[in-house]
Amino acid sequence: MKKNVQNALLYRREGMAGKFVAEKVRNIPPSGIRKFFDLVLEMDGVISLGVGEPDFITPWHIREACIYSLEKGFTSYTSNLGLLELRELISKCFRKDYCVEYNPKNEVLITTGVSEAADLAFRAIINPGDEVIVPEPSYVSYKPSVSLAGGEPVPLATTLENEFRVTADDIEKSITDKTKALVLSYPNNPTGAVMGKNNLEEIADVVNEYDLAVISDEVYCKLTYNGNHTCFSSISGMRERTIVLNGFSKSHAMTGLRIGYAAGSEEIIGAMTKVHQYAMLCAPITAQMGAIEAMKNGDGEMKKMVREYDRRRRLIVDGLNRLGLDCFEPKGAFYAFPSVKSTGMTSEEFAGRLLKEQKVAAVPGDVFGDCGAGHLRCSYATSREELVEALGRIEAFLDTL
Amino acid sequence: MKEILEILENNPKIKPEEISTMTGMTQAAVASKIKEMEKKGIIRKYKTVIDWEKAGEEYVYAIIEVKVALRDRKGYDSIAERVAKFPEVRSVRLISGDHDLSLTVRGTSMKEVAFFVAEKIAPLEQVQGTVTHFVLRTYKEDGEILFEKERSERLAVSP
Numbered sequence: 001m002k003k004n005v006q007n008a009l010l011y012r013r014e015g016m017a018g019k020f021v022a023e024k025v026r027n028i029p030p031s032g033i034r035k036f037f038d039l040v041l042e043m044d045g046v047i048s049l050g051v052g053e054p055d056f057i058t059p060w061h062i063r064e065a066c067i068y069s070l071e072k073g074f075t076s077y078t079s080n081l082g083l084l085e086l087r088e089l090i091s092k093c094f095r096k097d098y099c100v101e102y103n104p105k106n107e108v109l110i111t112t113g114v115s116e117a118a119d120l121a122f123r124a125i126i127n128p129g130d131e132v133i134v135p136e137p138s139y140v141s142y143k144p145s146v147s148l149a150g151g152e153p154v155p156l157a158t159t160l161e162n163e164f165r166v167t168a169d170d171i172e173k174s175i176t177d178k179t180k181a182l183v184l185s186y187p188n189n190p191t192g193a194v195m196g197k198n199n200l201e202e203i204a205d206v207v208n209e210y211d212l213a214v215i216s217d218e219v220y221c222k223l224t225y226n227g228n229h230t231c232f233s234s235i236s237g238m239r240e241r242t243i244v245l246n247g248f249s250k251s252h253a254m255t256g257l258r259i260g261y262a263a264g265s266e267e268i269i270g271a272m273t274k275v276h277q278y279a280m281l282c283a284p285i286t287a288q289m290g291a292i293e294a295m296k297n298g299d300g301e302m303k304k305m306v307r308e309y310d311r312r313r314r315l316i317v318d319g320l321n322r323l324g325l326d327c328f329e330p331k332g333a334f335y336a337f338p339s340v341k342s343t344g345m346t347s348e349e350f351a352g353r354l355l356k357e358q359k360v361a362a363v364p365g366d367v368f369g370d371c372g373a374g375h376l377r378c379s380y381a382t383s384r385e386e387l388v389e390a391l392g393r394i395e396a397f398l399d400t401l
Numbered sequence: 402m403k404e405i406l407e408i409l410e411n412n413p414k415i416k417p418e419e420i421s422t423m424t425g426m427t428q429a430a431v432a433s434k435i436k437e438m439e440k441k442g443i444i445r446k447y448k449t450v451i452d453w454e455k456a457g458e459e460y461v462y463a464i465i466e467v468k469v470a471l472r473d474r475k476g477y478d479s480i481a482e483r484v485a486k487f488p489e490v491r492s493v494r495l496i497s498g499d500h501d502l503s504l505t506v507r508g509t510s511m512k513e514v515a516f517f518v519a520e521k522i523a524p525l526e527q528v529q530g531t532v533t534h535f536v537l538r539t540y541k542e543d544g545e546i547l548f549e550k551e552r553s554e555r556l557a558v559s560p
Contacts, residue, residue: 031560033558033559033560036558037556037557037558037559040557040558041557046557048557048558050557050558050559051555051556051557051558051559052559052560053555053559055553055555056553057551057553139560140560141560189560307404307407310423311408311423311424312423314422314423314424314425315419315422315423318422319422361557361558363558384419388419
Protein backbone atom coordinates (compact mmCIF):
# COMPACT_ATOMS: atom_id res chain seq x y z
CA MET A 1 0.00 0.00 0.00
CA LYS A 2 2.75 2.40 0.96
CA LYS A 3 4.49 1.66 -2.28
CA ASN A 4 1.35 2.47 -4.20
CA VAL A 5 1.14 5.83 -2.54
CA GLN A 6 4.74 6.53 -3.49
CA ASN A 7 4.14 5.50 -7.05
CA ALA A 8 1.14 7.74 -7.25
CA LEU A 9 3.21 10.63 -5.96
CA LEU A 10 5.96 9.95 -8.49
CA TYR A 11 3.43 9.90 -11.24
CA ARG A 12 2.03 13.18 -10.12
CA ARG A 13 5.44 14.81 -10.08
CA GLU A 14 6.18 13.84 -13.63
CA GLY A 15 3.07 15.75 -14.62
CA MET A 16 3.03 14.28 -18.09
CA ALA A 17 -0.53 13.17 -18.33
CA GLY A 18 -1.93 15.87 -16.08
CA LYS A 19 -2.94 18.01 -18.99
CA PHE A 20 -5.54 15.45 -19.96
CA VAL A 21 -7.41 15.73 -16.71
CA ALA A 22 -10.64 17.65 -17.06
CA GLU A 23 -10.87 20.99 -15.32
CA LYS A 24 -14.04 20.01 -13.55
CA VAL A 25 -12.23 17.11 -11.92
CA ARG A 26 -9.04 19.03 -11.25
CA ASN A 27 -10.99 21.69 -9.41
CA ILE A 28 -12.46 19.22 -6.96
CA PRO A 29 -10.44 19.32 -3.76
CA PRO A 30 -9.11 15.94 -2.65
CA SER A 31 -10.91 14.44 0.32
CA GLY A 32 -9.47 15.62 3.62
CA ILE A 33 -9.95 12.11 4.90
CA ARG A 34 -7.47 10.80 2.37
CA LYS A 35 -4.65 12.91 3.82
CA PHE A 36 -5.37 11.67 7.28
CA PHE A 37 -5.64 8.09 6.09
CA ASP A 38 -2.11 8.23 4.64
CA LEU A 39 -0.81 9.44 8.00
CA VAL A 40 -2.49 6.62 9.91
CA LEU A 41 -1.24 4.06 7.43
CA GLU A 42 2.34 4.76 8.38
CA MET A 43 1.83 3.90 12.04
CA ASP A 44 1.47 0.70 14.03
CA GLY A 45 -0.69 0.06 17.08
CA VAL A 46 -3.22 2.73 16.24
CA ILE A 47 -6.70 2.52 17.75
CA SER A 48 -8.94 3.92 15.10
CA LEU A 49 -12.07 5.88 15.83
CA GLY A 50 -11.84 7.06 12.25
CA VAL A 51 -13.77 4.36 10.52
CA GLY A 52 -17.06 5.06 8.81
CA GLU A 53 -18.22 1.46 8.72
CA PRO A 54 -19.39 -1.17 11.21
CA ASP A 55 -16.76 -3.31 12.92
CA PHE A 56 -19.12 -6.24 12.70
CA ILE A 57 -18.49 -8.59 9.85
CA THR A 58 -21.52 -9.15 7.62
CA PRO A 59 -23.81 -11.58 9.50
CA TRP A 60 -23.07 -15.13 8.48
CA HIS A 61 -26.52 -15.91 7.09
CA ILE A 62 -26.08 -13.07 4.60
CA ARG A 63 -22.58 -14.14 3.61
CA GLU A 64 -23.88 -17.68 3.31
CA ALA A 65 -26.63 -16.52 0.95
CA CYS A 66 -24.01 -14.79 -1.21
CA ILE A 67 -21.87 -17.93 -1.31
CA TYR A 68 -24.88 -20.08 -2.13
CA SER A 69 -25.86 -17.76 -4.97
CA LEU A 70 -22.36 -18.12 -6.41
CA GLU A 71 -22.54 -21.90 -6.09
CA LYS A 72 -25.85 -21.89 -7.93
CA GLY A 73 -24.22 -19.90 -10.69
CA PHE A 74 -26.03 -16.60 -10.23
CA THR A 75 -23.32 -14.51 -11.83
CA SER A 76 -25.21 -12.80 -14.61
CA TYR A 77 -26.52 -9.29 -15.11
CA THR A 78 -29.85 -8.52 -13.54
CA SER A 79 -32.50 -6.10 -14.74
CA ASN A 80 -31.14 -2.54 -14.76
CA LEU A 81 -33.45 -1.78 -11.88
CA GLY A 82 -32.21 -4.78 -9.90
CA LEU A 83 -33.85 -8.07 -8.97
CA LEU A 84 -37.61 -7.68 -8.73
CA GLU A 85 -37.75 -9.74 -5.54
CA LEU A 86 -35.41 -7.29 -3.82
CA ARG A 87 -37.37 -4.29 -5.06
CA GLU A 88 -40.58 -5.87 -3.82
CA LEU A 89 -39.07 -6.46 -0.40
CA ILE A 90 -37.88 -2.86 -0.25
CA SER A 91 -41.27 -1.56 -1.33
CA LYS A 92 -42.93 -3.68 1.35
CA CYS A 93 -40.53 -2.30 3.91
CA PHE A 94 -41.40 1.31 3.00
CA ARG A 95 -45.06 0.48 3.40
CA LYS A 96 -44.59 -1.24 6.71
CA ASP A 97 -42.12 1.17 8.33
CA TYR A 98 -43.27 4.51 6.94
CA CYS A 99 -46.62 4.00 5.19
CA VAL A 100 -45.16 5.20 1.89
CA GLU A 101 -46.06 3.38 -1.30
CA TYR A 102 -43.45 2.77 -4.00
CA ASN A 103 -44.25 0.62 -6.97
CA PRO A 104 -41.49 -2.00 -7.08
CA LYS A 105 -41.77 -2.13 -10.86
CA ASN A 106 -40.67 1.43 -11.56
CA GLU A 107 -40.17 3.43 -8.39
CA VAL A 108 -37.32 1.53 -6.76
CA LEU A 109 -33.82 1.31 -8.22
CA ILE A 110 -31.10 -0.95 -6.84
CA THR A 111 -27.68 0.71 -6.98
CA THR A 112 -24.07 -0.08 -6.32
CA GLY A 113 -24.07 1.43 -2.86
CA VAL A 114 -25.74 4.63 -1.73
CA SER A 115 -22.84 6.61 -3.21
CA GLU A 116 -23.91 5.63 -6.68
CA ALA A 117 -27.52 6.39 -5.86
CA ALA A 118 -26.54 9.89 -4.71
CA ASP A 119 -24.50 10.48 -7.84
CA LEU A 120 -27.40 9.30 -10.02
CA ALA A 121 -29.85 11.50 -8.19
CA PHE A 122 -27.73 14.60 -8.75
CA ARG A 123 -27.07 13.75 -12.37
CA ALA A 124 -30.73 13.06 -12.98
CA ILE A 125 -32.05 16.39 -11.72
CA ILE A 126 -29.31 19.01 -12.08
CA ASN A 127 -29.07 21.41 -14.99
CA PRO A 128 -25.87 23.46 -15.38
CA GLY A 129 -25.75 26.15 -12.72
CA ASP A 130 -28.52 24.71 -10.55
CA GLU A 131 -27.84 25.19 -6.87
CA VAL A 132 -28.13 22.38 -4.36
CA ILE A 133 -28.20 23.17 -0.67
CA VAL A 134 -25.99 20.84 1.35
CA PRO A 135 -26.32 21.21 5.13
CA GLU A 136 -22.98 20.66 6.84
CA PRO A 137 -21.18 18.98 8.51
CA SER A 138 -21.98 16.24 6.05
CA TYR A 139 -20.71 13.15 4.39
CA VAL A 140 -17.91 14.14 2.05
CA SER A 141 -19.29 13.15 -1.33
CA TYR A 142 -22.40 15.28 -1.84
CA LYS A 143 -20.62 18.50 -2.77
CA PRO A 144 -18.21 16.95 -5.31
CA SER A 145 -21.04 14.89 -6.80
CA VAL A 146 -23.13 18.02 -7.26
CA SER A 147 -20.17 19.77 -8.92
CA LEU A 148 -19.48 16.84 -11.21
CA ALA A 149 -23.13 16.87 -12.23
CA GLY A 150 -22.68 20.49 -13.27
CA GLY A 151 -24.44 22.02 -10.29
CA GLU A 152 -23.35 24.45 -7.60
CA PRO A 153 -23.23 23.02 -4.10
CA VAL A 154 -24.30 25.58 -1.52
CA PRO A 155 -23.04 24.55 1.91
CA LEU A 156 -25.27 25.47 4.80
CA ALA A 157 -23.79 25.52 8.28
CA THR A 158 -25.59 23.87 11.18
CA THR A 159 -24.65 24.53 14.77
CA LEU A 160 -23.91 22.69 17.95
CA GLU A 161 -26.49 24.89 19.73
CA ASN A 162 -29.12 23.26 17.56
CA GLU A 163 -27.50 19.84 17.84
CA PHE A 164 -26.50 20.07 14.19
CA ARG A 165 -30.05 19.93 12.88
CA VAL A 166 -30.77 22.05 9.85
CA THR A 167 -33.69 24.43 10.29
CA ALA A 168 -36.35 25.61 7.89
CA ASP A 169 -35.23 29.20 8.51
CA ASP A 170 -31.62 28.49 7.57
CA ILE A 171 -32.71 26.72 4.42
CA GLU A 172 -34.97 29.59 3.45
CA LYS A 173 -32.08 32.03 3.82
CA SER A 174 -29.91 29.98 1.45
CA ILE A 175 -32.49 29.79 -1.28
CA THR A 176 -31.92 31.79 -4.46
CA ASP A 177 -33.79 31.67 -7.74
CA LYS A 178 -31.29 29.04 -8.87
CA THR A 179 -31.93 26.63 -6.02
CA LYS A 180 -33.09 23.30 -7.35
CA ALA A 181 -32.72 20.85 -4.53
CA LEU A 182 -31.92 20.22 -0.90
CA VAL A 183 -29.84 17.41 0.53
CA LEU A 184 -30.93 15.91 3.83
CA SER A 185 -28.81 13.25 5.51
CA TYR A 186 -30.17 12.26 8.87
CA PRO A 187 -29.24 10.38 11.00
CA ASN A 188 -26.12 12.29 10.15
CA ASN A 189 -22.56 11.33 9.43
CA PRO A 190 -20.43 12.82 11.04
CA THR A 191 -22.47 14.39 13.87
CA GLY A 192 -24.95 11.66 14.81
CA ALA A 193 -27.73 14.26 14.65
CA VAL A 194 -31.28 13.14 13.93
CA MET A 195 -34.37 15.05 12.85
CA GLY A 196 -37.73 14.83 14.54
CA LYS A 197 -40.92 14.62 12.53
CA ASN A 198 -41.79 18.21 13.47
CA ASN A 199 -38.39 19.45 12.20
CA LEU A 200 -38.99 17.69 8.91
CA GLU A 201 -42.52 19.08 8.58
CA GLU A 202 -41.22 22.62 8.92
CA ILE A 203 -38.67 21.90 6.22
CA ALA A 204 -41.37 20.37 4.02
CA ASP A 205 -43.24 23.69 4.11
CA VAL A 206 -40.21 25.53 2.75
CA VAL A 207 -39.59 22.81 0.17
CA ASN A 208 -43.16 23.21 -1.04
CA GLU A 209 -43.09 26.97 -1.05
CA TYR A 210 -39.92 27.17 -3.14
CA ASP A 211 -40.71 24.14 -5.27
CA LEU A 212 -37.56 22.19 -4.43
CA ALA A 213 -36.54 18.59 -4.91
CA VAL A 214 -35.10 16.75 -1.91
CA ILE A 215 -32.41 14.11 -1.85
CA SER A 216 -32.74 12.36 1.46
CA ASP A 217 -29.89 10.00 2.34
CA GLU A 218 -31.28 7.79 5.08
CA VAL A 219 -28.65 5.08 5.14
CA TYR A 220 -28.37 5.28 8.94
CA CYS A 221 -32.16 5.10 9.44
CA LYS A 222 -32.02 1.83 11.38
CA LEU A 223 -29.41 3.22 13.73
CA THR A 224 -31.45 5.50 15.96
CA TYR A 225 -31.35 5.33 19.73
CA ASN A 226 -34.12 7.59 20.84
CA GLY A 227 -37.31 6.99 18.95
CA ASN A 228 -37.81 5.83 15.41
CA HIS A 229 -36.62 7.48 12.24
CA THR A 230 -39.05 9.44 10.07
CA CYS A 231 -38.63 8.97 6.34
CA PHE A 232 -38.79 12.33 4.59
CA SER A 233 -41.07 11.09 1.81
CA SER A 234 -43.61 10.05 4.44
CA ILE A 235 -44.23 13.73 5.24
CA SER A 236 -47.40 14.91 3.59
CA GLY A 237 -46.80 16.16 0.04
CA MET A 238 -43.14 15.17 -0.04
CA ARG A 239 -43.30 11.85 -1.82
CA GLU A 240 -43.26 13.33 -5.33
CA ARG A 241 -40.43 15.72 -4.49
CA THR A 242 -38.16 13.33 -2.69
CA ILE A 243 -35.55 10.84 -3.75
CA VAL A 244 -34.95 8.58 -0.77
CA LEU A 245 -31.52 6.97 -0.74
CA ASN A 246 -30.81 3.99 1.43
CA GLY A 247 -28.76 0.83 1.59
CA PHE A 248 -27.54 -2.13 3.53
CA SER A 249 -24.00 -1.04 4.41
CA LYS A 250 -24.66 0.33 7.86
CA SER A 251 -27.73 -1.60 8.98
CA HIS A 252 -26.41 -5.01 7.94
CA ALA A 253 -22.66 -4.38 7.96
CA MET A 254 -22.39 -4.86 4.20
CA THR A 255 -20.20 -1.91 3.18
CA GLY A 256 -17.86 -3.75 0.83
CA LEU A 257 -20.70 -5.49 -0.95
CA ARG A 258 -21.71 -2.11 -2.38
CA ILE A 259 -25.47 -2.34 -2.38
CA GLY A 260 -27.98 0.45 -1.97
CA TYR A 261 -31.19 1.74 -3.49
CA ALA A 262 -33.17 4.80 -4.42
CA ALA A 263 -36.92 5.24 -4.19
CA GLY A 264 -38.91 8.04 -5.72
CA SER A 265 -41.55 8.95 -8.24
CA GLU A 266 -41.61 7.04 -11.50
CA GLU A 267 -40.28 10.01 -13.50
CA ILE A 268 -37.23 10.58 -11.35
CA ILE A 269 -36.38 6.90 -10.86
CA GLY A 270 -36.81 6.51 -14.62
CA ALA A 271 -34.29 9.30 -15.21
CA MET A 272 -31.86 7.85 -12.70
CA THR A 273 -32.24 4.42 -14.28
CA LYS A 274 -31.27 5.90 -17.63
CA VAL A 275 -27.96 7.10 -16.22
CA HIS A 276 -27.49 3.92 -14.22
CA GLN A 277 -28.05 1.61 -17.17
CA TYR A 278 -25.27 3.25 -19.14
CA ALA A 279 -22.84 3.85 -16.30
CA MET A 280 -23.33 0.75 -14.14
CA LEU A 281 -25.78 -1.52 -15.94
CA CYS A 282 -26.83 -3.15 -12.71
CA ALA A 283 -25.71 -3.66 -9.13
CA PRO A 284 -23.65 -6.82 -8.58
CA ILE A 285 -25.95 -9.83 -8.39
CA THR A 286 -24.12 -11.47 -5.48
CA ALA A 287 -24.70 -8.40 -3.34
CA GLN A 288 -28.32 -8.27 -4.45
CA MET A 289 -28.78 -11.86 -3.31
CA GLY A 290 -27.21 -10.98 0.02
CA ALA A 291 -29.53 -8.00 0.32
CA ILE A 292 -32.58 -10.20 -0.27
CA GLU A 293 -31.46 -12.43 2.60
CA ALA A 294 -30.80 -9.36 4.77
CA MET A 295 -34.30 -8.05 4.10
CA LYS A 296 -35.97 -11.38 4.72
CA ASN A 297 -34.10 -12.64 7.76
CA GLY A 298 -31.76 -9.90 8.91
CA ASP A 299 -33.82 -8.11 11.52
CA GLY A 300 -32.65 -10.10 14.52
CA GLU A 301 -28.94 -9.66 13.90
CA MET A 302 -29.47 -6.03 12.97
CA LYS A 303 -31.29 -5.23 16.18
CA LYS A 304 -28.55 -6.97 18.14
CA MET A 305 -25.95 -4.77 16.47
CA VAL A 306 -27.99 -1.63 17.11
CA ARG A 307 -28.32 -2.49 20.80
CA GLU A 308 -24.58 -2.96 20.99
CA TYR A 309 -23.94 0.38 19.24
CA ASP A 310 -26.23 2.03 21.76
CA ARG A 311 -24.13 0.69 24.66
CA ARG A 312 -20.93 1.89 23.07
CA ARG A 313 -22.54 5.23 22.29
CA ARG A 314 -23.31 5.84 25.94
CA LEU A 315 -19.83 4.67 26.88
CA ILE A 316 -18.00 7.05 24.57
CA VAL A 317 -20.26 10.07 25.00
CA ASP A 318 -20.05 9.74 28.75
CA GLY A 319 -16.28 9.24 28.56
CA LEU A 320 -15.64 12.24 26.32
CA ASN A 321 -17.78 14.52 28.44
CA ARG A 322 -15.99 13.35 31.57
CA LEU A 323 -12.68 14.28 29.94
CA GLY A 324 -13.98 17.77 29.27
CA LEU A 325 -14.47 17.31 25.53
CA ASP A 326 -18.02 18.58 25.24
CA CYS A 327 -20.12 16.14 23.35
CA PHE A 328 -23.84 16.55 22.70
CA GLU A 329 -25.84 13.34 22.71
CA PRO A 330 -25.83 11.87 19.20
CA LYS A 331 -29.14 10.08 18.69
CA GLY A 332 -28.31 8.24 15.50
CA ALA A 333 -25.61 6.68 13.28
CA PHE A 334 -22.42 5.57 15.08
CA TYR A 335 -20.50 8.78 15.57
CA ALA A 336 -19.82 11.07 18.47
CA PHE A 337 -18.84 14.61 17.54
CA PRO A 338 -17.08 16.16 20.53
CA SER A 339 -15.76 19.70 20.59
CA VAL A 340 -12.04 20.19 21.19
CA LYS A 341 -12.34 23.97 21.41
CA SER A 342 -11.62 23.92 25.15
CA THR A 343 -8.04 22.85 24.35
CA GLY A 344 -7.48 25.89 22.15
CA MET A 345 -6.40 23.66 19.27
CA THR A 346 -7.92 23.36 15.83
CA SER A 347 -9.42 19.99 15.01
CA GLU A 348 -6.58 19.23 12.65
CA GLU A 349 -3.92 20.03 15.25
CA PHE A 350 -5.73 18.03 17.88
CA ALA A 351 -6.28 15.00 15.64
CA GLY A 352 -2.71 15.15 14.35
CA ARG A 353 -1.14 15.32 17.80
CA LEU A 354 -3.50 12.73 19.27
CA LEU A 355 -2.48 10.37 16.52
CA LYS A 356 1.23 11.05 16.84
CA GLU A 357 1.45 11.12 20.63
CA GLN A 358 -1.15 8.56 21.68
CA LYS A 359 -1.91 6.65 18.51
CA VAL A 360 -5.62 7.30 18.46
CA ALA A 361 -7.09 8.18 15.09
CA ALA A 362 -10.18 10.37 14.92
CA VAL A 363 -11.16 12.45 11.92
CA PRO A 364 -10.93 16.28 12.18
CA GLY A 365 -14.43 17.73 11.96
CA ASP A 366 -13.65 20.35 9.33
CA VAL A 367 -13.18 17.56 6.79
CA PHE A 368 -16.98 17.43 6.77
CA GLY A 369 -17.46 21.14 6.20
CA ASP A 370 -16.14 24.40 7.66
CA CYS A 371 -18.70 24.41 10.44
CA GLY A 372 -17.26 21.11 11.68
CA ALA A 373 -14.11 22.96 12.71
CA GLY A 374 -13.24 22.54 16.35
CA HIS A 375 -14.80 19.10 16.46
CA LEU A 376 -13.65 15.52 16.01
CA ARG A 377 -15.57 12.68 14.49
CA CYS A 378 -15.18 9.66 16.74
CA SER A 379 -16.72 6.51 15.35
CA TYR A 380 -17.89 4.12 18.02
CA ALA A 381 -18.22 1.28 15.55
CA THR A 382 -15.34 -0.39 17.31
CA SER A 383 -15.16 -2.84 20.19
CA ARG A 384 -15.91 -1.72 23.74
CA GLU A 385 -12.42 -2.73 24.85
CA GLU A 386 -10.89 -0.49 22.19
CA LEU A 387 -13.21 2.36 23.07
CA VAL A 388 -12.19 2.20 26.71
CA GLU A 389 -8.53 2.03 25.73
CA ALA A 390 -8.95 4.97 23.34
CA LEU A 391 -10.62 7.05 26.06
CA GLY A 392 -7.69 6.26 28.35
CA ARG A 393 -5.23 7.40 25.73
CA ILE A 394 -7.18 10.59 25.06
CA GLU A 395 -7.10 11.29 28.78
CA ALA A 396 -3.33 10.78 28.83
CA PHE A 397 -3.03 13.14 25.88
CA LEU A 398 -5.14 15.83 27.53
CA ASP A 399 -2.99 15.51 30.68
CA THR A 400 0.10 16.53 28.72
CA LEU A 401 -1.46 19.78 27.53
CA MET B 402 -33.09 -6.61 32.76
CA LYS B 403 -32.59 -8.33 29.41
CA GLU B 404 -30.15 -5.56 28.53
CA ILE B 405 -27.95 -6.36 31.55
CA LEU B 406 -28.09 -10.07 30.82
CA GLU B 407 -27.10 -9.51 27.22
CA ILE B 408 -24.06 -7.56 28.35
CA LEU B 409 -23.10 -10.08 31.02
CA GLU B 410 -23.61 -13.11 28.81
CA ASN B 411 -20.58 -12.25 26.78
CA ASN B 412 -18.46 -10.70 29.47
CA PRO B 413 -19.18 -11.48 33.13
CA LYS B 414 -16.08 -9.55 34.17
CA ILE B 415 -17.51 -6.21 33.12
CA LYS B 416 -17.80 -3.70 35.96
CA PRO B 417 -21.18 -2.41 37.17
CA GLU B 418 -19.96 1.16 36.46
CA GLU B 419 -19.60 0.30 32.81
CA ILE B 420 -22.97 -1.41 32.65
CA SER B 421 -24.48 1.64 34.26
CA THR B 422 -22.98 3.94 31.61
CA MET B 423 -24.07 1.68 28.80
CA THR B 424 -27.64 1.24 29.96
CA GLY B 425 -28.27 4.63 31.49
CA MET B 426 -29.31 2.97 34.79
CA THR B 427 -27.68 4.10 38.01
CA GLN B 428 -24.85 2.00 39.38
CA ALA B 429 -26.87 1.12 42.44
CA ALA B 430 -29.78 -0.03 40.29
CA VAL B 431 -27.48 -2.19 38.17
CA ALA B 432 -25.86 -3.77 41.22
CA SER B 433 -29.17 -4.55 42.90
CA LYS B 434 -30.69 -5.90 39.69
CA ILE B 435 -27.72 -8.26 39.27
CA LYS B 436 -27.96 -9.37 42.91
CA GLU B 437 -31.63 -10.03 42.47
CA MET B 438 -31.08 -12.09 39.33
CA GLU B 439 -28.36 -14.08 41.05
CA LYS B 440 -30.68 -14.78 43.96
CA LYS B 441 -33.54 -15.82 41.72
CA GLY B 442 -31.26 -18.14 39.80
CA ILE B 443 -31.73 -16.28 36.55
CA ILE B 444 -27.98 -15.86 36.57
CA ARG B 445 -26.84 -19.39 37.41
CA LYS B 446 -23.12 -18.89 37.45
CA TYR B 447 -20.27 -16.98 35.86
CA LYS B 448 -18.33 -19.29 33.67
CA THR B 449 -15.17 -19.21 31.61
CA VAL B 450 -15.01 -20.90 28.23
CA ILE B 451 -11.58 -22.52 28.06
CA ASP B 452 -9.83 -24.11 25.14
CA TRP B 453 -8.28 -26.89 27.24
CA GLU B 454 -6.55 -28.38 24.27
CA LYS B 455 -4.70 -25.14 23.71
CA ALA B 456 -3.81 -25.06 27.40
CA GLY B 457 -2.11 -28.45 26.94
CA GLU B 458 -4.61 -30.39 29.04
CA GLU B 459 -5.59 -33.75 27.62
CA TYR B 460 -9.23 -33.91 28.57
CA VAL B 461 -11.39 -36.48 26.89
CA TYR B 462 -15.03 -35.66 26.29
CA ALA B 463 -17.74 -38.06 25.29
CA ILE B 464 -21.38 -37.66 24.47
CA ILE B 465 -23.35 -40.53 25.97
CA GLU B 466 -26.80 -41.34 24.70
CA VAL B 467 -28.86 -43.15 27.27
CA LYS B 468 -31.99 -45.21 26.70
CA VAL B 469 -34.19 -45.09 29.76
CA ALA B 470 -36.94 -47.47 30.85
CA LEU B 471 -39.30 -45.64 33.15
CA ARG B 472 -40.25 -47.62 36.24
CA ASP B 473 -42.47 -47.10 39.26
CA ARG B 474 -43.96 -43.92 37.83
CA LYS B 475 -40.68 -42.22 38.34
CA GLY B 476 -40.21 -39.80 35.48
CA TYR B 477 -37.09 -38.82 33.63
CA ASP B 478 -36.34 -36.20 36.26
CA SER B 479 -35.35 -38.71 38.88
CA ILE B 480 -32.82 -40.59 36.76
CA ALA B 481 -31.52 -37.32 35.33
CA GLU B 482 -31.01 -35.93 38.81
CA ARG B 483 -29.11 -39.04 39.86
CA VAL B 484 -26.85 -38.97 36.85
CA ALA B 485 -26.25 -35.25 37.13
CA LYS B 486 -24.70 -35.67 40.58
CA PHE B 487 -21.58 -37.31 39.16
CA PRO B 488 -18.96 -34.57 38.74
CA GLU B 489 -17.69 -36.40 35.62
CA VAL B 490 -21.01 -35.60 33.97
CA ARG B 491 -20.82 -32.07 32.57
CA SER B 492 -24.30 -31.82 31.10
CA VAL B 493 -27.53 -33.78 31.11
CA ARG B 494 -30.31 -33.23 28.64
CA LEU B 495 -33.62 -34.92 27.90
CA ILE B 496 -33.79 -35.38 24.16
CA SER B 497 -36.24 -36.54 21.51
CA GLY B 498 -35.46 -39.38 19.13
CA ASP B 499 -34.04 -42.86 19.63
CA HIS B 500 -32.56 -42.11 23.02
CA ASP B 501 -33.85 -40.29 26.03
CA LEU B 502 -30.95 -38.64 27.76
CA SER B 503 -27.82 -37.11 26.37
CA LEU B 504 -24.87 -36.67 28.72
CA THR B 505 -21.54 -35.01 28.26
CA VAL B 506 -18.85 -36.76 30.26
CA ARG B 507 -15.34 -35.50 30.87
CA GLY B 508 -12.35 -37.58 31.90
CA THR B 509 -8.62 -37.67 31.53
CA SER B 510 -8.48 -40.72 29.25
CA MET B 511 -10.76 -42.73 27.00
CA LYS B 512 -10.41 -45.65 29.35
CA GLU B 513 -11.49 -43.60 32.31
CA VAL B 514 -14.56 -42.32 30.48
CA ALA B 515 -15.44 -45.78 29.14
CA PHE B 516 -15.18 -47.36 32.59
CA PHE B 517 -17.17 -44.55 34.15
CA VAL B 518 -20.01 -45.25 31.75
CA ALA B 519 -19.72 -49.00 32.21
CA GLU B 520 -19.58 -48.87 35.98
CA LYS B 521 -21.71 -45.91 36.97
CA ILE B 522 -24.24 -45.26 34.22
CA ALA B 523 -24.97 -48.54 32.45
CA PRO B 524 -25.78 -50.55 35.59
CA LEU B 525 -28.43 -48.11 36.81
CA GLU B 526 -31.75 -49.85 37.07
CA GLN B 527 -33.63 -47.58 34.66
CA VAL B 528 -30.90 -47.57 32.06
CA GLN B 529 -31.63 -49.91 29.19
CA GLY B 530 -28.62 -49.11 27.11
CA THR B 531 -25.95 -46.53 26.32
CA VAL B 532 -24.08 -45.38 23.25
CA THR B 533 -20.78 -43.57 23.73
CA HIS B 534 -19.49 -41.04 21.20
CA PHE B 535 -16.01 -39.76 21.93
CA VAL B 536 -15.42 -36.13 21.01
CA LEU B 537 -12.47 -35.76 18.68
CA ARG B 538 -12.42 -32.00 18.43
CA THR B 539 -14.56 -29.09 19.60
CA TYR B 540 -15.10 -26.34 17.09
CA LYS B 541 -17.64 -24.23 18.91
CA GLU B 542 -18.52 -24.18 22.58
CA ASP B 543 -21.32 -22.20 24.22
CA GLY B 544 -21.58 -19.89 21.24
CA GLU B 545 -17.83 -19.28 21.20
CA ILE B 546 -16.09 -20.30 17.99
CA LEU B 547 -12.75 -21.90 18.83
CA PHE B 548 -11.15 -21.27 15.46
CA GLU B 549 -8.90 -18.32 14.76
CA LYS B 550 -11.03 -15.22 15.40
CA GLU B 551 -12.52 -13.58 12.35
CA ARG B 552 -11.19 -10.10 11.98
CA SER B 553 -12.71 -7.30 10.02
CA GLU B 554 -10.10 -6.02 7.57
CA ARG B 555 -11.30 -2.46 7.61
CA LEU B 556 -9.33 0.52 6.43
CA ALA B 557 -8.11 2.53 9.41
CA VAL B 558 -9.88 5.66 8.26
CA SER B 559 -12.85 5.88 5.93
CA PRO B 560 -15.57 8.44 5.22
